[in-house]
Amino acid sequence: MSKVAKLELDSKVYEFPIVVGSEDEHSLDISTLRSKTGYITLDEGYGNTGSCLSNITFIDGEKGILRYRGIPIEELAEKSTFVETAYLIIYGKLPNSQEIKDFSSLLTKNEMLHEDMKFHFEGFPTHAHPMAILSSMINAAGCFLPEVLNPDEVFLTQAARLLSQVRTIAAFSYRKSLGLPIIYPKPIYKYTANFLHMMFSEPYEDYELQPEVVNALDLIFLLHADHEQNCSTSTVRMVASSQANLFASAAAGVCALWGPLHGGANQAVLEMLEDIHKSGDNGSRFIEAAKDKTSGKRLMGFGHRIYKNYDPRARIIKKKCDELLAVLKRKDPLLDIAKRLEEGALSDPYFIDRKLYPNVDFYSGIIMRAIGIPLSMYTVMFAIGRMPGWIANFKEIHDAKDSRIYRPRQVYTGRTLTHYTPFRERV
Numbered sequence: 001m002s003k004v005a006k007l008e009l010d011s012k013v014y015e016f017p018i019v020v021g022s023e024d025e026h027s028l029d030i031s032t033l034r035s036k037t038g039y040i041t042l043d044e045g046y047g048n049t050g051s052c053l054s055n056i057t058f059i060d061g062e063k064g065i066l067r068y069r070g071i072p073i074e075e076l077a078e079k080s081t082f083v084e085t086a087y088l089i090i091y092g093k094l095p096n097s098q099e100i101k102d103f104s105s106l107l108t109k110n111e112m113l114h115e116d117m118k119f120h121f122e123g124f125p126t127h128a129h130p131m132a133i134l135s136s137m138i139n140a141a142g143c144f145l146p147e148v149l150n151p152d153e154v155f156l157t158q159a160a161r162l163l164s165q166v167r168t169i170a171a172f173s174y175r176k177s178l179g180l181p182i183i184y185p186k187p188i189y190k191y192t193a194n195f196l197h198m199m200f201s202e203p204y205e206d207y208e209l210q211p212e213v214v215n216a217l218d219l220i221f222l223l224h225a226d227h228e229q230n231c232s233t234s235t236v237r238m239v240a241s242s243q244a245n246l247f248a249s250a251a252a253g254v255c256a257l258w259g260p261l262h263g264g265a266n267q268a269v270l271e272m273l274e275d276i277h278k279s280g281d282n283g284s285r286f287i288e289a290a291k292d293k294t295s296g297k298r299l300m301g302f303g304h305r306i307y308k309n310y311d312p313r314a315r316i317i318k319k320k321c322d323e324l325l326a327v328l329k330r331k332d333p334l335l336d337i338a339k340r341l342e343e344g345a346l347s348d349p350y351f352i353d354r355k356l357y358p359n360v361d362f363y364s365g366i367i368m369r370a371i372g373i374p375l376s377m378y379t380v381m382f383a384i385g386r387m388p389g390w391i392a393n394f395k396e397i398h399d400a401k402d403s404r405i406y407r408p409r410q411v412y413t414g415r416t417l418t419h420y421t422p423f424r425e426r427v
């Protein structure tokens, strides 16, 4: 097959290289389009535009496939942990016993915040959204790095600090919002257990770490760990491409993730389910509203730019919901509503025709609600989980010798040449 694509423009034929990825994804390399033809492309929302070559995560949206460094998400969900998967995503291989030991101790060594960061927490109003605090405090944490780091240490130290401290910042912001004393991390606890300890222990009594609860949250983090060039990861790469540091790039990723169309959807799903529950609707009225463009409502947690099939993460989380609620001997009416909504939507031509399926956010909130994590912290959980993916994408840009600053073009549709008018001539 020819390795070039031909484009006829203004009765001239141009050739552009075809780039084929390791999973047979085909793309046109248009990096010479403007210099050759004077044209640029236009692709609102970048639905057809590849921004980079990447070795980290592969998604086949039509088949509902997700792999981190080639390993299927289903296998990692069943056999791995969040920290081991974080290592895989960041460093490109599963760690051996020494590597995971060193990585874990690096996370433990970096779990405490600089004591002066407490003053930053004091400055936030109690009602401040934890995503605003998280973004600010990630940048603040970058200010407390040791001044002198040798070049080999910089990334390792930054990555370990960021991955470890993102949960400390999250837990401290939760405690602060309730006026509770902050609970310091305990080196004896592993990553997710330590987070739950910092969230829910009291100075006089440690939180009881139920293995099923720890494993359920660890799975949530693992399933969120990366997802190729989604909105927030592309934001991290955009900022990293200017050679800003890892903390600045991750802080920008937090801001992009916050939106209800992206990571904020997990909070929006629970708010939707609670509204439906309160209204006494069995879900069918809401589905009709979600189909009506004038209603301003969407079936949150449904649909995806890439997945035109069931999001494999949603399938895994849905199963974990049932398991965790059974262990906790709890029934959650919102889970029943979610299942009814899924059943109704998946048999409705509106959703079928548009290939709208449950995504990662549809069931994740049910697990977090069962664990006792407050609604306002749901997207923060997403950010903690996504941190390895952001770090890995930052590293991919940072390591690429030919990396260029991201600077898309536009098609200008504004006013053509005009001139400054003095006040007396203005209408």
Ligand code: SDX
Binding pocket: 045, 226, 227, 229, 230, 231, 260, 261, 262, 263, 265, 290, 291, 297, 298, 299, 300, 301, 302, 303, 304, 305, 306, 354, 356, 359, 360, 361
């Ligand atoms: C995440 O990119 C990633 O990988 C993201 C993520 C990750 O891990 O990083 O997977 C995490 O962000 C998951 C998505 C969370 N967001 C939501 O659940 C919010 C609800 N879903 C949507 O708003 C929407 O589906 C998006 C934002 C997820 C995708 O938007 P697109 O690709 O721009 O699709 P679109 O808005 O153009 O929708 C296509 C059609 C439209 O109808 P028509 O104009 O063709 O008639 O589908 C409709 C939309 O109105 N539609 C929905 C819908 N989602 C799309 N209608 C009702 N309810 C919905 N949820």
